[in-house]
Amino acid sequence: MDRIVMMSRTAVRLRSLALLCGLWLPLAASGAGFPELGKMLEKGFLISAEARLLGDGGRSGEVLGAIEPGLQLSPASVSKAYLAAAALDRWGPQHRFTTRLVSAAELGADGVLRGDLILDGGGDPALASEGLWRLTQRLHQAGVREVEGRLVVSQWRFGPVECITTDRCQAQSRAANSYSALLSSAGVNHGNWCVNVAPGSAAGEPARVFSCDSQTLIVGIDNQLETRPPGSATEFSAERVTREDGDVMLLRGHIALDAAPRDVYRASGDPARQTARTLSAMLEQAGIAIGNGFVTSIEPPSASARTLAEVEGRTMQELLLHIMNYSNNFMADVLALNLVDTPRATLLQAGEAIQDYVAGLPDHGPVIMLSGSGLTTENRTSAQGANALLESMFHRTSLFPSFVASFQSPVNGVSRFIRRGSPLVQDHIMLKTGTLNQPHAVRAASGYFRTRSGRWGVFTVLVNGTASTPWLNWAQVLDPLSRDLERMIAAH
Numbered sequence: 001m002d003r004i005v006m007m008s009r010t011a012v013r014l015r016s017l018a019l020l021c022g023l024w025l026p027l028a029a030s031g032a033g034f035p036e037l038g039k040m041l042e043k044g045f046l047i048s049a050e051a052r053l054l055g056d057g058g059r060s061g062e063v064l065g066a067i068e069p070g071l072q073l074s075p076a077s078v079s080k081a082y083l084a085a086a087a088l089d090r091w092g093p094q095h096r097f098t099t100r101l102v103s104a105a106e107l108g109a110d111g112v113l114r115g116d117l118i119l120d121g122g123g124d125p126a127l128a129s130e131g132l133w134r135l136t137q138r139l140h141q142a143g144v145r146e147v148e149g150r151l152v153v154s155q156w157r158f159g160p161v162e163c164i165t166t167d168r169c170q171a172q173s174r175a176a177n178s179y180s181a182l183l184s185s186a187g188v189n190h191g192n193w194c195v196n197v198a199p200g201s202a203a204g205e206p207a208r209v210f211s212c213d214s215q216t217l218i219v220g221i222d223n224q225l226e227t228r229p230p231g232s233a234t235e236f237s238a239e240r241v242t243r244e245d246g247d248v249m250l251l252r253g254h255i256a257l258d259a260a261p262r263d264v265y266r267a268s269g270d271p272a273r274q275t276a277r278t279l280s281a282m283l284e285q286a287g288i289a290i291g292n293g294f295v296t297s298i299e300p301p302s303a304s305a306r307t308l309a310e311v312e313g314r315t316m317q318e319l320l321l322h323i324m325n326y327s328n329n330f331m332a333d334v335l336a337l338n339l340v341d342t343p344r345a346t347l348l349q350a351g352e353a354i355q356d357y358v359a360g361l362p363d364h365g366p367v368i369m370l371s372g373s374g375l376t377t378e379n380r381t382s383a384q385g386a387n388a389l390l391e392s393m394f395h396r397t398s399l400f401p402s403f404v405a406s407f408q409s410p411v412n413g414v415s416r417f418i419r420r421g422s423p424l425v426q427d428h429i430m431l432k433t434g435t436l437n438q439p440h441a442v443r444a445a446s447g448y449f450r451t452r453s454g455r456w457g458v459f460t461v462l463v464n465g466t467a468s469t470p471w472l473n474w475a476q477v478l479d480p481l482s483r484d485l486e487r488m489i490a491a492h
Contacts, residue, residue: 033065033488036480037461041067044469048073050383051459051488053451054394064457064488069384072366073462076434076442077327078386079374082367083336084320084406085393086357090339093317093402097124097338101135102305111145117290117308118152118301119279121159121186121272123338124313125331126322128189129213129278131311136282138309144288151283151294153276154301158337158345159184160270165375175267176239181330183337183347186296187271188278190330193219193240195249198261200227207236207255212263214281219268220248230258242269246277272296298344317402324406324432325414329373336372347371351379364388374434377442386446386460394448394456407432407447417474421482428489429459433474441465441472449485451492459485 032038034049041047050069053062099122105115117139124131161183163169171180181191194212207225211217220243225236236253247269268274276294283290313319323331337345339353351369358367364385370376393403407430410418418433419426431447446460461481465472 032067033063034067034461034481034484036483037477038067039480040463040476044466045472046071046073046464046466047462048383049459049461050387051449051485052387052457053492054391054456054458064492065484066383069387070365070382071462072368072380072382073444073464074377074436074440074442075374075379075381075386075444075446075462076377076436077374078381078432078434078444078446078460078462079369079372079379080324080327080332080434081386081407081432081446082354082358082369082381082389083332083372084324084403085389086339086354087316087320087335088393088399088403089357091316093315093399095316096312096314097127098122098310098312099124099127099131099135100310101139101308102301103308104302104305105149107142107144107308111143113144113147113149113308115147116149116152117144117147118154118297118305119186119275120301120305121153121155121157121184121275122313123157123185123334125319125328125334125338126190126314127187127275129282131313132188132275132279132282134311135309136279136286136288138311139283140286140288142308144308146289146291147283148291150292151276151280151290153186153272153279153294153296154299155184155186155272155296156298156300157185157343158340159186159272159298161333161337162346164347164370167375171267172242172269174239174241175269176237178265178267179329181267182269182271183330183333184271184275185334185337186275187330187334188275189213190328191268191271191274192265192330193247193249193268193274194263194265195219195221195238196261196263197225197236197238197251197255199255199257199259203227203229203257207251209249209251211281213278215285216281218277218281219274220246222248222250225251226254228254228256230256232256234259238264238266240266240268247274270296300343317405320402320406325408327433329375332373333371333375339372347376351376358385358389361388361392374436377436377439381462383446383460383462386462387458390446390448390458390460394458404430404448418478420475420478422486424489425482425486429485435474440467441470443472443474443477445477445481449489451489453492455492457488457492 434444
């Protein structure tokens with residue numbers, strides 16, 4: 001998926017600093033230890049690569065291959081490995097984020113809350129409809145049957161977060177994808193609307209559209225999706241647009257009468273407002289009336305507000321499994337924003353928090369992180385630096401199991417495109433990948449390997465295209481890399 005970033009003055013200064021620092025780092029001989037991957041240098045690609053062994057006494061740190069290991073390049077979603085390490089360092093594997101329903105109003109014996117009900121967004125990156133439903137049920141169990149005031153969704157910790165990438169800025173008005181979701185500490189369902197699309201009862205009738213999260217539709221629908229006879233091709237488009245009265249899903253095309261229903265996800269125009277609409281529908285279904293509608297707020301609940309219901313999210317190690325395996329950009333950037341200690345956090349501050357963590361790692365060198373997701377194309381690191389991060393986590397006994405579990409093994413990982421190379425390679429490496437296509441192509445891979453004798457190693461390969469090398473796919477990188485890694489794994 002193509003992503004374009006609008007660069008701030010801060011980003012320009014940081015990028016210049018990193019490139020300058022990179023000039024002072026020693027460069028290994030081109031292709032040393034990576035004879036197959038090194039051939040890409042002749043085609044004009046920029047490469048920073050390093051593979052080395054870990055542990056085993058005096059041989060610790062033995063370099064098996066290197067191509068300009070100190071060169072600063074874009075890591076794309078390999079940035080998420082930095083986020084994972086920083087998050088585990090801050091909170092540990094068992095930390096959970098909590099979402100609460102609070103109020104300073106009096107709850108009468110008749111079940112009427114005589115004021116506002118506030119959802120205090122706790123920055124849970126994985127808050128989903130199930131969590132909102134649990135909150136609703138626990139509110140009902142607390143005796144609430146009616147709210148005289150409003151439902152207030154408070155995103156005081158962060159949100160709405162200023163967009164610094166073109167795709168997220170465009171998503172404020174329209175989106176034809178799910179990955180460009182905007183950010184909020186009170187977001188739900190990864191900042192995405194979900195509708196279920198099914199054929200009508202007969203050919204020629206409109207398709208049927210349902211909400212994935214409510215018995216009634218909670219997002220506007222502009223349905224121009226026609227049902228065609230059985231066996232027909234199913235082809236349709238879905239785009240979310242924001243109008244004066246809120247978000248609307250535009251559905252165009254046709255669906256076969258015998259086609260299976262399917263869920264469609266599109267980024268919402270305002271994740272906090274999406275949460276308010278979703279929670280309002282659930283409260284109504286539970287028989288809890290809201291007297292004065294809903295609003296969103298950037299103000300924290302008052303000090304006198306008491307908790308009426310709360311729900312804990314997934315553990316940190318579960319969050320990281322989803323962030324890393326599925327490379328979820330919404331979850332990654334929301335988690336990164338939680339690293340900022342002050343309210344009203346920005347992505348640049350989140351990136352600075354990751355950089356501060358990296359500054360304490362031995363032998364890492366320069367790094368630029370403007371986001372935790374890697375959507376910001378100004379992110380920069382080197383293969384040498386990324387391997388220093390991996391090695392530091394390897395030696396942290398209490399954190400390493402959760403960290404390494406978030407990397408994929410090609411032989412059974414969720415991403416099919418990484419299943420390349422021999423069975424030996426696929427069964428002996430664990431990696432995180434990164435992909436960008438604009439403003440230049442990036443294919444990056446970083447992770448751990450085990451040799452035939454059981455020794456641990458780390459590897460990072462960052463391949464960046466240029467104006468003269470605009471085309472780059474995963475086969476061009478993973479095929480030669482797998483052959484090079486196979487030799488290293490077999491030889492040790």
